[in-house]
Amino acid sequence: MGNSTPFEAEAWALLKGIQLAAHTGYKKVILESDSTMVVNYMLNKRRPSTVAHNILEGCKKELKVFDAWKLSAIPREQNNAADSLAKIARNFPKGIHILDSPPEVMKSILEDDIEGRPVWRHICNTN
Template structure:
């Protein structure tokens, strides 16, 4: 099978009417290294509905991504939203959550907590997005390391992220090579 790559314009994708979008990201300075998580909840127009940063100490990039998903779900639930689209730019984290893992997997406990959150009385869609569609969460995850250890809920956006929010609201996109389809070669 050979993957065909094409150039696509990628940007933030607003949720459908009646949904909110939770974009999350984890960042690690090293693998493992000092790590943080960040996320933002937005409505269909891209308006800030809530957000968070979390300084999680030393962790791998994947573990930071999983903490971002967990904290994002926690904050979104607390804000009262019950129809949520979640997007992470970590395909590995999304796959780990969707696929059942061996109970001795190093992240089994956190994966269990995330799955328990997902099984609450709400409608949640979890998917992968490209980094170009996740710039606000990416900024928040990197910015999280200036905060003390722990989770910090943000009722309004930090000033440094406002231009990125504006770009997303305007539909700004970036070119990226993406996999278009798979075809078999004989």
């Protein structure tokens, strides 16, 4: 996606996810993002004045192909698999990559996700 702000990258990720779901023929989708700014914009709670505005307007138009959709904000800890994939993707050439199977380093993360094991956030208190 080239150089972009984290907000723009989250907006692009949502758009590409919507397009992929539509292309594969899904009629009902549940979308999750750890970007509350993206979710708030999509649910008409906030209007950004950035490049992401056009991307998110594209998301709204693309969502019209679905019979039903739901979008919610989730904490980054609940989005561990997606966050880890994004870090792995830094080593891929630019473009969209659809994997037939998860990378080896993802297997334990996916197992934890399937089993519902929590991922804890470690915060250092400097007081």
